[in-house]
Amino acid sequence: GATIGIIGSGQLGRMIGMAAAQLGYRIHVYAPESGPANDVAFTHTRGAYDDAAALAAFAAQVDVVTYEFENVAAEPIAGLGAKVRPSTRSLEVAQDRLAEKAFVEALGGRPARWAPVPDRAALDAAIEAVGCPAVLKTTRFGYDGKGQARLASTADAYAAWSAIGGAPAVLEAFVPFEHEFSILVVRGGDGASLSYPPVHNVHRDGILDVSRIPAPAPVAAQWTEAAALAGRVADALGHVGVLCLEFFCGAEGPVFNEMAPRVHNSGHWTIEGAVTSQFENHVRAICGLPLGPTAATGQSIAMTNLIGDDVGEWPALFGEPGAHVHLYGKHEARPGRKMGHVTRVEPFAT
Numbered sequence: 001g002a003t004i005g006i007i008g009s010g011q012l013g014r015m016i017g018m019a020a021a022q023l024g025y026r027i028h029v030y031a032p033e034s035g036p037a038n039d040v041a042f043t044h045t046r047g048a049y050d051d052a053a054a055l056a057a058f059a060a061q062v063d064v065v066t067y068e069f070e071n072v073a074a075e076p077i078a079g080l081g082a083k084v085r086p087s088t089r090s091l092e093v094a095q096d097r098l099a100e101k102a103f104v105e106a107l108g109g110r111p112a113r114w115a116p117v118p119d120r121a122a123l124d125a126a127i128e129a130v131g132c133p134a135v136l137k138t139t140r141f142g143y144d145g146k147g148q149a150r151l152a153s154t155a156d157a158y159a160a161w162s163a164i165g166g167a168p169a170v171l172e173a174f175v176p177f178e179h180e181f182s183i184l185v186v187r188g189g190d191g192a193s194l195s196y197p198p199v200h201n202v203h204r205d206g207i208l209d210v211s212r213i214p215a216p217a218p219v220a221a222q223w224t225e226a227a228a229l230a231g232r233v234a235d236a237l238g239h240v241g242v243l244c245l246e247f248f249c250g251a252e253g254p255v256f257n258e259m260a261p262r263v264h265n266s267g268h269w270t271i272e273g274a275v276t277s278q279f280e281n282h283v284r285a286i287c288g289l290p291l292g293p294t295a296a297t298g299q300s301i302a303m304t305n306l307i308g309d310d311v312g313e314w315p316a317l318f319g320e321p322g323a324h325v326h327l328y329g330k331h332e333a334r335p336g337r338k339m340g341h342v343t344r345v346e347p348f349a350t
């Protein structure tokens with residue numbers, strides 16, 4: 001069988017690898033250190049994400065290269081050429097909040113009011129333009145709510161700027177949303193695409209806590225517009241693989257939050273809760289196989305992250321019939337660290 005190279009060694013790479021193994025592929029991980037993905041990898045190249053020579057040597061040993069997170073320099077990966085799927089275009093756009101908002105706006109999407117904050121001096125003007133309450137976010141490298149600070153009023157400007165460490169940032173209006181949701185799209189190299197049912201996401205301390213399907217009625221009402229936008233984004237990027245767009249359910253329609261050019265935590269439910277998991281469909285897409293159906297296999301599905309000390313709940317979970325427990329094999333539980341997840345599927349009534 002062919003070998004899939006994965007840049008990154010986290011749990012997303014691990015679950016891509018598990019799906020790939022089922023389809024007969026081998027996995028070669030590229031990362032500076034070993035992580036959850038190594039347990040399922042056939043081989044591992046240790047190298048820095050910006051080491052173009054090491055990346056090229058790795059790519060020469062595999063048939064296709066994909067990535068499990070977007071916080072890596074695009075340039076050295078772009079040097080790997082057409083083997084990289086999704087292409088580095090998706091990486092470039094999705095790793096920079098300014099580029100991502102501009103890209104989505106050009107396709108008719110509506111982010112919350114925003115203004116770039118390249119330096120401290122620009123923050124006051126940005127507050128003037130955006131208003132308060134607002135959220136200041138680093139343009140790059142943020143995840144799980146890291147690199148963000150909220151401003152209740154202008155008086156918080158100094159604290160917010162120092163909280164994010166003075167990196168280039170963007171100021172966004174705070175969206176008083178009732179619901180948050182995401183759309184997962186998978187697009188093949190032939191341009192065919194499918195989307196999964198809308199996912200209702202609840203965050204705790206900036207980290208995804210629970211994903212639920214079906215989403216509540218207000219989300220369902222905004223789904224057509226949001227899914228159409230996700231499809232346009234995937235097409236415009238020429239994206240191959242899974243793409244996730246996050247939205248707030250706003251009073252005047254879906255408010256675009258951010259996107260991820262990869263499999264996503266809000267798609268973990270698809271392993272047991274959809275006909276074809278996001279991981280398998282990602283593999284199918286990047287390997288040129290037909291995509292699998294994305295329909296839900298139950299009438300209600302909930303995926304709950306096991307974070308940090310939620311480790312204490314594991315024994316009880318194993319005693320719960322129908323609780324699908326996933327542990328990522330991380331040795332050390334730290335506050336805010338994603339250690340695993342559990343999915344519960346309520347079958348359709350017969």
Ligand code: ATP
Nearest residue numbers: 112135142143144145146172173174175203206258
């Ligand atoms: P991820 O792990 O999803 O990549 P991230 O660090 O990139 O997270 P965001 O998705 O931008 O962060 O924000 C994390 C969460 O914080 C959001 O899901 C939402 O709950 C809240 N949030 C972010 N921006 C806003 C906003 N403008 N208005 C209201 N809530 C917000």
Ligand code: MG
Nearest residue numbers: 142143144258
């Ligand atoms: Mg993000």
Ligand code: MG
Nearest residue numbers: 144246257258
């Ligand atoms: Mg997010």
